Amino acid sequence: MKKITLFILSSCLLLGLFACSTQNKQAKNSDDQNTVGNNEQVNEEKNENDVRRIVWEQLSAKQKEWIDGTWMDGKVSKVTLNEYMITEIDDKSYEGKEVYLIDFPTKSKGSPNNVIIYADVNTFEYIGNGLLD
Template sequence: MSKISLSILSAVLLLGLIACSNQNGQENNNDESDVNSTEQGDKGVKKDDVREIVWKQLSSEQIEFIDGTWKDGKVTIIILNENMVTHVADKSYEGKEVYLIDFPTKSKSIPNNMIVYADIDTFDYIGNGPVD
């Protein structure tokens, strides 16, 4: 009787463990698809590419600091929070969706990227973001 109970208990625990591990795998896949749906690499580039339009609005010093061209930027849509707004002159964007464009830089130190914010509707350059 105790062997049967032990076998049933083991089977239930094993099924529970398998169910939990599959659930975590599905959550990770959903996270990746969310990131991929909001990131823009060289694939799926629109005619009016936000990276190119913002690139043309950057200062010559900023462009010189970037390693590569506007095509090397990665675009993500984010909601600008108060910690990010400290580097942005126009505080009206706080709490709003904006483009975050992450450009690689020529800097040998870490972080070696430059974050730029752009208006989601007009593609206007908003400002630079803090890097970790």
């Protein structure tokens, strides 16, 4: 009877050890995947910072004067450009393509109180200003 009890107890302990070691491996793999994801986020943030700065340098002094703050205050997103989203542009080749939308706050107290700038996804070239509601 003692041998059977000792065997069952030993089996339970061994199963518990195997279960814990499997959880540790899964947790480690999960941590590794999170690290890769965080690196991608950091690279993406650097890319956004670069596009804001590069586009900021392409703006005229008048445009910069209108913006409240610096290039760091812009918010970047990607959109597919259509003909109703942009003003004063002769180059229609960007229609239907994905571009960066950079939203800068302005010094205006009224509505709208922001300015939208579009830039090429690959070259960060200033495309034009966006329409506001």
